[in-house]
Amino acid sequence: xxxxxxxxxxxxxxxxxxxxxxxxxxxxxxxxxxxxxxxxxxxxxxxxxxxxxxxxxxxxxxxxxxxxxxxxxxxxxxxxxxxxxxxxxxxxxxxxxxxxxxxxxxxxxxxxxxxxxxxxxxxxxxxxxxxxxxxxxxxxxxxxxxxxxxxxxxxxxxxxxxxxxxxxxxxxxxxxxxxxxxxxxxxxxxxxxxxxxxxxxxxxxxxxxxxxxxxxxxxxxxxxxxxxxxxxxxxxxxxxxxxxxxxxxxxxxxxxxxxxxxxxxxxxxxxxxxxxxxxxxxxxxxxxxxxxxxxxxxxxxxxxxxxxxxxxxxxxxxxxxxxxxxxxxxxxxxxxxxxxxxxxxxxxxxxxxxxxxxxxxxxxxxxxxxxxxxxxxxxxxxxxxxxxxxxxxxxxxxxxxxxxxxxxxxxxxxxxxxxxxxxxxxxxxxxxxxxxxxxxxxxxxxxxxxxxxxxxxxxxxxxxxx
Amino acid sequence: xxxxxxxxxxxxxxxxxxxxxxxxxxxxxxxxxxxxxxxxxxxxxxxxxxxxxxxxxxxxxxxxxxxxxxxxxxxxxxxxxxxxxxxxxxxxxxxxxxxxxxxxxxxxxxxxxxxxxxxxxxxxxxxxxxxxxxxxxxxxxxxxxxxxxxxxxxxxxxxxxxxxxxxxxxxxxxxxxxxxxxxxxxxxxxxxxxxxxxxxxxxxxxxxxxxxxxxxxxxxxxxxxxxxxxxxxxxxxxxxxxxxxxxxxxxxxxxxxxxxxxxxxxxxxxxxxxxxxxxxxxxxxxxxxxxxxxxxxxxxxxxxxxxxxxxxxxxxxxxxxxxxxxxxxxxxxxxxxxxxxxxxxxxxxxxxxxxxxxxxxxxxxxxxxxxxxxxxxxxxxxxxxxxxxxxxxxxxxxxxxxxxxxxxxxxxxxxxxxxxxxxxxxxxxxxxxxxxxxxxxxxxxxxxxxxxxxxxxxxxxxxxxx
Numbered sequence: 002x003x004x005x006x007x008x009x010x011x012x013x014x015x016x017x018x019x020x021x022x023x024x025x026x027x028x029x030x031x032x033x034x035x036x037x038x039x040x041x042x043x044x045x046x047x048x049x050x051x052x053x054x055x056x057x058x059x060x061x062x063x064x065x066x067x068x069x070x071x072x073x074x075x076x077x078x079x080x081x082x083x084x085x086x087x088x089x090x091x092x093x094x095x096x097x098x099x100x101x102x103x104x105x106x107x108x109x110x111x112x113x114x115x116x117x118x119x120x121x122x123x124x125x126x127x128x129x130x131x132x133x134x135x136x137x138x139x140x141x142x143x144x145x146x147x148x149x150x151x152x153x154x155x156x157x158x159x160x161x162x163x164x165x166x167x168x169x170x171x172x173x174x175x176x177x178x179x180x181x182x183x184x185x186x187x188x189x190x191x192x193x194x195x196x197x198x199x200x201x202x203x204x205x206x207x208x209x210x211x212x213x214x215x216x217x218x219x220x221x222x223x224x225x226x227x228x229x230x231x232x233x234x235x236x237x238x239x240x241x242x243x244x245x246x247x248x249x250x251x252x253x254x255x256x257x258x259x260x261x262x263x264x265x266x267x268x269x270x271x272x273x274x275x276x277x278x279x280x281x282x283x284x285x286x287x288x289x290x291x292x293x294x295x296x297x298x299x300x301x302x303x304x305x306x307x308x309x310x311x312x313x314x315x316x317x318x319x320x321x322x323x324x325x326x327x328x329x330x331x332x333x334x335x336x337x338x339x340x341x342x343x344x345x346x347x348x349x350x351x352x353x354x355x356x357x358x359x360x361x362x363x364x365x366x367x368x369x370x371x372x373x374x375x376x377x378x379x380x381x382x383x384x385x386x387x388x389x390x391x392x393x394x395x396x397x398x399x400x401x402x403x404x405x406x407x408x409x410x411x412x413x414x415x416x417x418x419x420x421x422x423x424x425x426x427x428x429x430x431x432x433x434x435x436x437x438x439x440x441x442x443x444x445x446x447x448x449x450x451x452x453x454x455x456x457x458x459x460x461x462x463x464x465x466x467x
Numbered sequence: 468x469x470x471x472x473x474x475x476x477x478x479x480x481x482x483x484x485x486x487x488x489x490x491x492x493x494x495x496x497x498x499x500x501x502x503x504x505x506x507x508x509x510x511x512x513x514x515x516x517x518x519x520x521x522x523x524x525x526x527x528x529x530x531x532x533x534x535x536x537x538x539x540x541x542x543x544x545x546x547x548x549x550x551x552x553x554x555x556x557x558x559x560x561x562x563x564x565x566x567x568x569x570x571x572x573x574x575x576x577x578x579x580x581x582x583x584x585x586x587x588x589x590x591x592x593x594x595x596x597x598x599x600x601x602x603x604x605x606x607x608x609x610x611x612x613x614x615x616x617x618x619x620x621x622x623x624x625x626x627x628x629x630x631x632x633x634x635x636x637x638x639x640x641x642x643x644x645x646x647x648x649x650x651x652x653x654x655x656x657x658x659x660x661x662x663x664x665x666x667x668x669x670x671x672x673x674x675x676x677x678x679x680x681x682x683x684x685x686x687x688x689x690x691x692x693x694x695x696x697x698x699x700x701x702x703x704x705x706x707x708x709x710x711x712x713x714x715x716x717x718x719x720x721x722x723x724x725x726x727x728x729x730x731x732x733x734x735x736x737x738x739x740x741x742x743x744x745x746x747x748x749x750x751x752x753x754x755x756x757x758x759x760x761x762x763x764x765x766x767x768x769x770x771x772x773x774x775x776x777x778x779x780x781x782x783x784x785x786x787x788x789x790x791x792x793x794x795x796x797x798x799x800x801x802x803x804x805x806x807x808x809x810x811x812x813x814x815x816x817x818x819x820x821x822x823x824x825x826x827x828x829x830x831x832x833x834x835x836x837x838x839x840x841x842x843x844x845x846x847x848x849x850x851x852x853x854x855x856x857x858x859x860x861x862x863x864x865x866x867x868x869x870x871x872x873x874x875x876x877x878x879x880x881x882x883x884x885x886x887x888x889x890x891x892x893x894x895x896x897x898x899x900x901x902x903x904x905x906x907x908x909x910x911x912x913x914x915x916x917x918x919x920x921x922x923x924x925x926x927x928x929x930x931x932x933x
Contacts, residue, residue: 029850106808145850147881161774163819164902167847170881171900214777240774245790246781249814250773278903279778279879307716308627308706311680312745315712324711342572348715353629381633384495384611413745415613415636434637436630437744 005191005199008095008127009136009181011070013042014143015062015093017084018075019053026099027075028053029145030133037142037150042067063091071095073133073143078102078111081129082118089122097143098128104187105130116189131186132162135169137179138205144169144182153178154207155290156200158193160185160214161240168212168279175283176426178290180206192216194225201229208290209235210282214250219267226271231456234289234449236274238282239264272452274445284438285445287431292407297374298447301327301367302348304436305355306381309413310348313379313440320444324348328372335363353383361394368402375407377443379436380421382414388421396430407446411439471657471665474561474593475602475647477536479508480609481528481559483550484541485519492565493541494519495611496599503608503616508533529557537561539599539609544568544577547595548584555588563609564595570653571596582655597652598628601635603645604671610635610648619644620673621756622666624659626651626680627706634678634745641749642892644756646672658682660691667695674756675701676748680716685733692737697922700755700915702740704748705730738918740911750904751911753897758873763840764913767793767833768814770902771821772847775879776814779845779906786910790814794838801829819849827860834868841873843909845902846887848880854887862896873912877905 014034018027027047034043035054044067045053048060059065062072062084072088074081078100085096096119103112112129119126127134133144137152146166155177159165165184172179180203183196193216200206209229216222226235241250242261268275274289276282300322304310314324324347326332332345338359344350351359360380367376380391392412399408410425410432412418418434425432433439480500484493493513500509501520510533511519514526525531528538528550538554540547544566551562562585569578578595585592593600599610603618612632621643625631631650638645646669649662659682666672675695682688692701707716708727734741740755742748766788770776780790790813792798798811804825810816817825826846833842846857858878865874876891876898878884884900891898899905 026850159774161772161777163772163847163849164774164778164879166849167772167775167879167884170848170884171879174881174885212774214774238778240777240781242781243784245784246777249777249780249790249812278782279901280904306627306629306633308625308630308678308680309633311627311706311712311715312630312704314715315706315708316744318709318711324715346715381629382636383629383632384492413630413633413637415640418633418636419640435745438746 005125005195007070008125009199010139011041013044013067013069014039014071014073015044015046015059015065015069015088016073016075017046017062019045019047019058021050021053026145030073030075030099030143033142033144033148037148038140040140042069044069062088062093065091069093071097073097073099075099078108081115085115085118085124089119089124094124096124096126097131097133098126099131099133101130103129104189112187112189119190126190127183128186129189130162131184132166133184135179135182137181144184146170147173149173150182151176151178153290154180154205155210155286156181156183156203156206156208157210158183158185158196159212160188161212162186165212171283176423177283177286188217194218194221197225197229197235201232207233208286209233210286211235211237212240213237214240219263223267223271226273227456230272231453231460234274235271236276236282236285236289237268238276238279239268242277272456274449274452281441284433284442287426288407288409288442288446289449291429291431292446293405295374295407295446295450298322299372299374300324300377300443301331301373302377302379303351303360303363303367304348304379305351305353305383306379307350309379309381309411309436310350313377313436314348316437316440317444320441320448322444322447328370331366331370331373334366338362354385357386357390357394360391361398364395365398365402368399368404368406368408375443375447377440378408378410379439380410380412382412382418388412388414388418389424392421392424392432396425396428399430407443409433409439409443411436471591471661473536474591475665476605477507479510479533479535480505480537480539481510481512481525481531481535481554482539482541483512483528485511485513485524487516487519492611496539496541496565496609499608499610499614503614504606506606508535510535528554528559531557535559537563539563539565541565544574547581551581551584551590555585555590559590561591561593563593563597563599565597565599567596569595569655578653578655585656592656593649594652595655596628597650598632599650601645601648603647610650612636613639615639616648617642617644619646619756620671621645621676621752622647622649622669622672622674623676624649624651624662625678626654627678628652631678637749642889643749643752654683660684660687663691663695663701667698673699674752675699676752677701677703678706679703680706685729689733689737692739693922696738697919697926700740701737702742702748702751702755703734704742704745705734708743738922740915747907750899750908753892754873754875754908754912755915757895757897758912759871761840761873761912761916764788765838765840766790766843766909767797767839768843768845769817769826769829769833770814770845771817771819771849772845773816775845775847775877775902776816779843779902780814782903782906783910786907786914788910788913794836797832797836797839800832804828820851822852823856823860826857827864830861831864831868834865834870834872834874841909841913843906844874844876845905846876846878848878848884854878854880854883855890858887858890858898862891862894865896873909875899875905875909877902
């Protein structure tokens with residue numbers, strides 16, 4: 002079977018079912034491909050019209066004389082096999098089958114035939130029952146989801162359609178930069194493991210997020226996951242974690258979500274970070290994709306509110322991260338900044354009177370100190386300072402420190418706090434509205450570091466013994 | 468000791484330390500009292516000026532001839548006792564001591580003397596080391612926090628200052644309506660139990676939210692909490708849940724956060740809902756304050772995305788809520804709306820093609836069905852519908868159903884989803900950005916219902932046996 006290289010770097014894409022009707026999925030996909038700026042050949046295929054969106058329309062894929070590597074199939078299920086035959090004969094390498102009405106509604110035979118037919122031509126199938134895929138390095142958005150995906154280094158694989166499209170929108174709102182979004186739907190051929198192998202090699206991807214209801218080949222998934230996890234973190238939202246959830250998943254995709262414990266074990270073996278909720282997963286992705294890898298687990302918490310510091314300490318403790326006394330030279334320097342009654346254990350409490358400058362100086366000292374591995378910054382909006390002002394002081398400190406170190410910021414308050422968070426995330430500093438979320442997201446990075454070290458040690462032992 | 472009635476319904480308030488300098492806390496508090504619209508007497512006390520903000524300034528509380536029930540004390544700690552003597556002699560009933568520099572910095576003797584001195588005059592003390600208090604039914608905002616608190620039915624008690632002020636701002640951003648906000652600081656005299664007794668009787672309060680690092684009299688807290696919990700839910704964020712958090716709390720307030728397990732047990736006995744994070748607590752408060760009490764635990768989930776339904780099922784299962792098959796008459800009616808392949812087990816999947824009208828009709832049917840106790844509505848923003856359109860369809864269905872029933876809504880997507888959430892919360896329909904948060908917040912209501920029934924049964928048994 003061919004690799005997925007041509008799926009993500011196609012020389013040309015045909016859209017079968019491209020339509021002039023703006024409510025049709027075939028129209029929306031073509032429009033997204035054109036408007037998002039894909040530079041390869043774009044070929045609408047629709048025998049009933051001569052052009053769509055100013056592009057020449059072809060009666061069949063086989064009538065296109067240029068090189069087509071991908072065919073997007075947006076026609077009713079009963080017509081899909083004919084398209085596969087036509088495209089297969091034309092030498093197309095990947096079929097992206099949008100159409101639904103296959104295994105998810107009990108049409109197992111049609112789905113099996115789809116794969117058999119594609120294999121005959123050496124063609125790989127993405128889908129069916131999907132909303133398409135995105136690869137931002139090629140400015141390729143072949144979905145009927147939102148158009149203006151933010152380019153970045155996160156690859157997102159989703160088994161869910163409606164939720165997946167909605168989360169595409171969430172990445173834009175949350176400022177999360179995307180390398181790829183892949184709707185895998187029924188996973189008749191291309192599955193999570195295939196995609197992980199591609200993203201492992203992909204220089205444009207540094208974090209992978211998966212929404213998964215189940216995998217058919219658990220062993221292969223663990224093998225591939227443990228390989229990529231030595232280089233890039235993988236976050237999985239495993240839907241159907243509970244018996245009730247698994248039942249709901251079964252009625253929805255027809256796929257058995259499988260034994261809960263089995264997945265938990267598999268994820269641990271694969272070095273995969275498990276997220277219970279969509280919010281948690283997105284929170285993790287921000288620290289994982291914007292921060293460098295931490296060298297150790299020595300976290301220092303800087304706050305202007307004792308309460309926020311306590312909440313963060315609780316969350317870190319839940320996550321197995323223990324706060325130790327900050328390095329003495331750091332404490333001595335901070336003492337020169339804050340009033341004498343400030344508590345300089347960890348959390349370091351700048352006190353409620355802390356102006357922007359105290360944040361600037363203490364954050365810079367913490368980022369520069371070689372005995373500190375990661376910095377958690379908490380700010381409660383009081384009457385004395387402006388959240389955006391503090392956010393700018395923090396970003397200036399991080400920039401001027403001249404050292405790249407994991408950080409996570411909580412800005413707690415009203416509308417101005419919300420704006421400060423948006424400012425920080427726009428410059429790729431992970432920022433959250435509560436101390437617990439900021440702490441938990443930073444802890445995910447430390448957890449990934451542990452997983453990674455374990456996997457590398459294991460591989461080293463295997464290599465030595467072989 | 469006098470009750471807290473006069474603290475919340477004062478005939479007049481004096482602000483000692485009222486200042487013309489807009490950076491001074493005494494200035495900000497006076498400004499908030501004036502501008503938020505308090506209708507009782509407002510008396511700046513400052514011997515060095517003749518007026519502040521156009522109000523006559525008095526040299527001492529005792530020189531005010533009108534009735535003053537509350538004195539807000541915003542002077543340095545060393546001057547506080549003199550103010551207490553002066554106000555006590557003048558017959559003031561409550562001292563709200565903003566000043567810090569007491570027990571929290573080791574100044575235990577000064578704090579004890581403050582309480583002794585106040586008791587001599589029958590005066591109660593709120594604080595010291597606080598940011599003030601709010602009571603919206605009297606349009607009273609005597610804090611140096613944000614001014615435009617939204618009137619509503621939630622009372623918020625906070626032991627933390629900076630975090631408390633920041634969360635005041637969050638209530639405005641999140642659209643949470645407030646009856647009272649009380650900063651309790653060092654709790655030298657007035658504590659959580661005193662306030663719970665007041666809010667139990669207060670017709671303007673229907674939910675109480677407490678941020679607590681510790682209580683000194685656990686037994687009394689449990690007694691009072693179990694009494695109010697039969698009528699009104701109490702949500703507690705117990706900071707310092709872990710050993711590490713408790714240590715952080717101790718270094719911050721000087722109060723021992725105490726044994727983690729003890730608190731957990733106490734909360735259960737008191738029928739208190741425990742929230743691990745600020746976000747969770749706010750999420751709970753929305754369903755608890757905007758929804759009626761559920762009659763039972765029969766939840767129906769309505770969704771347009773299978774994945775969102777699975778995530779919600781998982782969360783509900785974690786919370787001990789088991790989804791049963793929806794009532795047959797409801798299923799028969801929904802069948803007439805949706806395509807034949809839609810799964811109508813619970814979750815009820817309207818499918819990704821569901822337009823606004825399907826939401827309108829199915830939500831109305833669910834709210835009207837007497838065999839359904841609560842409705843969880845999930846919407847993934849796809850290309851086909853507008854989030855605000857769906858939000859309006861949902862609110863219309865709820866309004867027209869003619870039955871008041873607990874609901875919770877998730878709108879998942881980008882900026883438009885965010886706007887739809889803001890629309891729903893503005894009309895007091897609990898709405899969240901993820902399926903898990905919407906499900907968990909609804910589950911909190913069902914949990915409260917269980918606690919309440921248990922407490923009532925217990926009381927009934929005690930009454931019978933006595």
